[in-house]
Amino acid sequence: MAKKNRELSPEQREEILGILKTRFEKNMNRHEGMEWSEVQVRLETNIEKLWSLNEMEISGGEPDVVGLDKQTGEYIFTDCSAESPKGRRSVCYDQEALESRKQHKPKNNAVDMAADMGIEILTEEQYRELQKLGKFDTKTSSWVRTPDHIRKLGGAIFCDCRYDTVFMYHNGAESYYAARGFRGTLKV
Known part of the structure; x- marks a missing residue:
C-alpha cells in the first residue's frame, strides 16, 4: 500500500x-x-x-x-459523530482477522485504518466516557481496542448504546457488518 x-x-x-x-x-x-x-x-x-x-x-x-x-x-x-463513522464501517478488527477470512473479505481492518490515519482506536473506558457527553451509536456499533488475551483466542470487542445503556459485546475478530466501524482518538 x-x-x-x-x-x-x-x-x-x-x-x-x-x-x-x-x-x-x-x-x-x-x-x-x-x-x-x-x-x-x-x-x-x-x-x-x-x-x-x-x-x-x-x-x-x-x-x-x-x-x-x-x-x-x-x-x-x-x-463525535452520532453513529460509527460511515467511511470506517464494514471492516474486520485487524490484519490477522482479515487474512483468516477465506471468502467475502472486507476491504480493510480497523487497526490498520486507525494506524494509517495516525489515530488510536478507543478503549472500552474511553468509549464509555464519550457516552457521557451525548448519545452515540444508537443504531450502529464500534470496534474498541481489544485486550490481548481476548484477541489471542480469536475474539474482538465492540460497543454500542441501546436502551440508554452502553453495552460491550464480543465477536470473532474476522466478522464485519455494514453498521459496525470504529471510533478514534488523537492527542494534540
Whole structure:
C-alpha cells in the first residue's frame, strides 16, 4: 500500500480548522472551560496532527475536543459523530482477522485504518466516557481496542448504546457488518 501524503495544503488547513472551530463552539458541553484560541495554537504547531484530524473528518468521524490530558497538556480529540463513522464501517478488527477470512473479505481492518490515519482506536473506558457527553451509536456499533488475551483466542470487542445503556459485546475478530466501524482518538 502506498504511503499517503501527510501534508495538507494551506486551503485544506484553513478548511479543517474552520470545521473544528465551529464544532467546538457548538458543543461546549464536551469541553467546558476550554478556549478555542488555545486549541488552535496547539493545532497550528502540530500540523501532522491536523492531517490526522482531517482524515477523521473526511471519513465521517466529526472529531471534537473531549478532554485535556492533565499530565501532558495535550487536548484529546475523539470522533463525535452520532453513529460509527460511515467511511470506517464494514471492516474486520485487524490484519490477522482479515487474512483468516477465506471468502467475502472486507476491504480493510480497523487497526490498520486507525494506524494509517495516525489515530488510536478507543478503549472500552474511553468509549464509555464519550457516552457521557451525548448519545452515540444508537443504531450502529464500534470496534474498541481489544485486550490481548481476548484477541489471542480469536475474539474482538465492540460497543454500542441501546436502551440508554452502553453495552460491550464480543465477536470473532474476522466478522464485519455494514453498521459496525470504529471510533478514534488523537492527542494534540
